[in-house]
Amino acid sequence: MGGLAAAAALRRVGIDVTVYEQAAQFARIGAGIQIGCNAMKVLREFGLEARLRAQSFYPRSWNNRDWRTGAVKFDMIFGESAEQRFGAPYLLAHRGDLHAALASTVPDQCVKLSYKLVGLDEISDGVRLTFANGATAVADAVVGADGVHSVVRDRLFGTSPVNYTGRIAYRTTYPAALLGGQQIDDCTKWWGEDRHIVIYYVKPDRSEIYLVTSQPEPEFRIESWSAKGDVGELRRAFAGFDRQVETVLAACPDVHKWAIVDRESLVRWTEGNVTLLGDACHPMTPYMAQGAAMAIEDAAVLSRCLDGTDRDGIATAFRRFEASRKERTSRVQQTSRANIWLREKTDTDWVYGYDAWTVPLAA
Ligand SMILES: Cc1cc2nc3c(=O)[nH]c(=O)nc-3n(C[C@H](O)[C@H](O)[C@H](O)COP(=O)(O)OP(=O)(O)OC[C@H]3O[C@@H](n4cnc5c(N)ncnc54)[C@H](O)[C@@H]3O)c2cc1C
Numbered sequence: 001m002g003g004l005a006a007a008a009a010l011r012r013v014g015i016d017v018t019v020y021e022q023a024a025q026f027a028r029i030g031a032g033i034q035i036g037c038n039a040m041k042v043l044r045e046f047g048l049e050a051r052l053r054a055q056s057f058y059p060r061s062w063n064n065r066d067w068r069t070g071a072v073k074f075d076m077i078f079g080e081s082a083e084q085r086f087g088a089p090y091l092l093a094h095r096g097d098l099h100a101a102l103a104s105t106v107p108d109q110c111v112k113l114s115y116k117l118v119g120l121d122e123i124s125d126g127v128r129l130t131f132a133n134g135a136t137a138v139a140d141a142v143v144g145a146d147g148v149h150s151v152v153r154d155r156l157f158g159t160s161p162v163n164y165t166g167r168i169a170y171r172t173t174y175p176a177a178l179l180g181g182q183q184i185d186d187c188t189k190w191w192g193e194d195r196h197i198v199i200y201y202v203k204p205d206r207s208e209i210y211l212v213t214s215q216p217e218p219e220f221r222i223e224s225w226s227a228k229g230d231v232g233e234l235r236r237a238f239a240g241f242d243r244q245v246e247t248v249l250a251a252c253p254d255v256h257k258w259a260i261v262d263r264e265s266l267v268r269w270t271e272g273n274v275t276l277l278g279d280a281c282h283p284m285t286p287y288m289a290q291g292a293a294m295a296i297e298d299a300a301v302l303s304r305c306l307d308g309t310d311r312d313g314i315a316t317a318f319r320r321f322e323a324s325r326k327e328r329t330s331r332v333q334q335t336s337r338a339n340i341w342l343r344e345k346t347d348t349d350w351v352y353g354y355d356a357w358t359v360p361l362a363a
């Protein structure tokens with residue numbers, strides 16, 4: 001997400017980019033993603049607003065309910081009023097649709113698949129990249145948007161262990177027709193005592209549904225988009241939850257399982273002509289649905305810092321980028337970790353009101 005967003009943003013200010021991706025192809029992973037108004041303001045400038053509106057669900061409000069009684073704890077009002085207030089819509093998308101939209105902004109010849117980075121050295125005329133397939137490349141600058149297990153971060157600053165939170169997420173998308181006509185809310189987080197489940201539609205016609213949970217399971221440490229979970233265990237873990245939850249889980253055919261991790265904020269993101277972006281430098285728990293949004297905001301701010309900069313100014317521009325972004329991303333990391341976002345009336349202006357295109361840059 002962050003790498004493609006950065007490529008789109010940098011191309012917009014006339015910078016040549018190449019995206020190196022370890023995967024052999026982009027696969028459509030079964031997951032939903034909330035596109036906050038703050039992320040939408042960035043995506044709009046990439047020309048993606050109409051496409052994402054057409055492909056995503058447009059919620060009128062986001063409900064937070066008690067797991068057993070169904071009592072409403074807090075309704076976060078979205079729809080037109082939030083769109084006016086924050087300057088862009090809040091959308092619920094299929095992750096694959098957002099990814100494909102971002103990929104559509106970057107010409108195929110700029111994306112090199114099956115390029116797994118294994119080495120990185122600053123040399124006199126740039127930064128040399130070494131890949132597992134034997135290829136090498138020299139670039140003026142490198143943006144490490146390689147996720148929570150970032151090789152670029154490890155090469156720059158050494159390895160720090162990932163923080164396993166002791167919790168796991170089950171998640172999946174499936175056709176809503178499997179609900180057999182049973183009615184459920186459009187989007188709700190069901191708050192339990194030590195666990196929660198989030199359920200929402202990811203298509204405008206409510207044809208596809210997404211669920212994601214969080215619950216304790218300290219022994220499970222696999223963090224992979226392809227690791228499967230046991231639907232029976234998932235149903236048992238949420239037994240006694242509201243009828244809607246039981247309905248959605250009863251119809252659920254298949255599920256993925258994912259260890260939830262985060263990291264402490266890094267002291268630095270930048271070294272010379274190399275910087276980090278997205279989960280590589282500020283991974284977070286998913287409880288604010290802002291991880292990808294932060295990576296997308298990073299992309300816009302990075303492009304503003306690099307706009308008009310020559311090769312000699314890259315290191316300074318990268319430091320400015322880091323200085324412009326660190327306070328906000330650290331705050332979101334910390335707030336996300338607490339897992340209280342929207343549980344009750346919450347000040348959301350500082351998150352959704354942010355505009356990465358106009359926010360003042362650090363001096
Ligand atoms: C359960 C769950 C739900 C979430 N829900 C939301 C949500 O609703 N809204 C939201 O905004 N965020 C959400 N997030 C967070 C979001 O998924 C991440 O923050 C986001 O994907 C980070 O983007 P990124 O580009 O930094 O990293 P990634 O998406 O992890 O991308 C990193 C890329 O780098 C590639 N890569 C890694 N190593 C190498 C290498 N050595 N060489 C080459 N390529 C490499 C990877 O293959 C991958 O393509 C959720 C996360 C989880 C776990």
